[in-house]
Amino acid sequence: MALWHGQARLSIAGLELFQPVPQNAADPGAARRFLRRLLGRSLDGGAHCHDDEAMPRLAIYQPDIPQNTGTMLRLAACLGVPVEIIEPAAFDVSDRNLRRSGMDYIQHVTITRHISWRAFEAWRQEAGGRLVLATTKGAIPYADFTYRPDDVVLVGRESAGVPEEVHAAADARILIPMQPGMRSLNVAVTAAMILGESLRQTRSFPQPDTINP
Numbered sequence: 171m172a173l174w175h176g177q178a179r180l181s182i183a184g185l186e187l188f189q190p191v192p193q194n195a196a197d198p199g200a201a202r203r204f205l206r207r208l209l210g211r212s213l214d215g216g217a218h219c220h221d222d223e224a225m226p227r228l229a230i231y232q233p234d235i236p237q238n239t240g241t242m243l244r245l246a247a248c249l250g251v252p253v254e255i256i257e258p259a260a261f262d263v264s265d266r267n268l269r270r271s272g273m274d275y276i277q278h279v280t281i282t283r284h285i286s287w288r289a290f291e292a293w294r295q296e297a298g299g300r301l302v303l304a305t306t307k308g309a310i311p312y313a314d315f316t317y318r319p320d321d322v323v324l325v326g327r328e329s330a331g332v333p334e335e336v337h338a339a340a341d342a343r344i345l346i347p348m349q350p351g352m353r354s355l356n357v358a359v360t361a362a363m364i365l366g367e368s369l370r371q372t373r374s375f376p377q378p379d380t381i382n383p
C-alpha cells in the first residue's frame with residue numbers, strides 16, 4: 171500500500187485500488203470509516219460505500235476516449251459511486267496519467283483496475299452482485315428495471331460496445347429508449363442516466379449531512 175497525493179493505493183494481483191484519504195485526519199470516525207472501506211473493499215471485494223452499505227457501482231469496459239472516462243470519474247466522485255475499469259484501455263488509465271490529464275476529481279473516487287475481462291469476472295464472482303449491462307440491444311427500458319444496491323452497471327466501449335461474450339455474461343440488459351434512427355447516446359450520458367435511476371431506487375444518493383459539510 172502506498173500514499174499518493176492524498177490517496178492510499180493498494181495493488182493486489184491485478185487489482186489496483188485508489189481510496190481517498192479523509193481530509194479530517196483528526197476525526198477518528200473518518201479514519202475508522204476510511205480504513206473499513208479500504209480493507210473491507212480490497213480484501214473481501216465487497217461493494218461498500220457510505221460506511222457499510224452496498225451501493226451500485228459503475229464498470230467501464232475497455233474505454234477508448236479519455237474525456238468520456240474523465241466525465242464518468244467525475245460523476246462517480248460526485249455521487250460517491252465506486253468505479254471498475256476493465257482493461258485494456260486505449261489510453262493510460264494509471265492514476266498518475268489520469269492525474270496528469272487534469273482529472274483532479276480522481277482523488278475523490280475509488281477506482282479498481284482489472285487487467286482483463288477475465289480478471290474482472292473473477293473479482294465479480296467473489297464480490298457478488300448482478301452485472302447490469304447498458305446496451306442499445308437491451309431488452310428492458312432502464313427506468314422499468316428494478317435495481318439492487320449491489321448491482322454493477324456496465325457500459326461498453328465507445329467504438330464497439332461489448333463483445334458477445336460480455337453480453338451473454340450479463341444478468342440483465344437494459345437500454346435507454348431513443349427516437350427511431352438514433353444509434354446511441356454518449357457513454358458518459360448513459361452512465362449518468364442509469365446511475366441516477368439506480369441511486370434513486372436504492373436510495374444511495376449522498377446523504378444531506380455529507381454534502382458540503
Ligand SMILES: C[S@@+](CC[C@H](N)C(=O)[O-])C[C@H]1O[C@@H](n2cnc3c(N)ncnc32)[C@H](O)[C@@H]1O
Nearest residue numbers: 304305306325326330331345346354355357360
Ligand atoms: C457509443 S455506445 C457504443 C456504440 C457501439 N457502436 C455499439 O454498437 O454498441 C457506448 C456505450 O454506451 C452505452 N449506450 C449508449 N447508448 C445507449 C442506450 N440508448 N441504451 C443503453 N446503453 C447505451 C452502451 O453501454 C454502449 O456500449
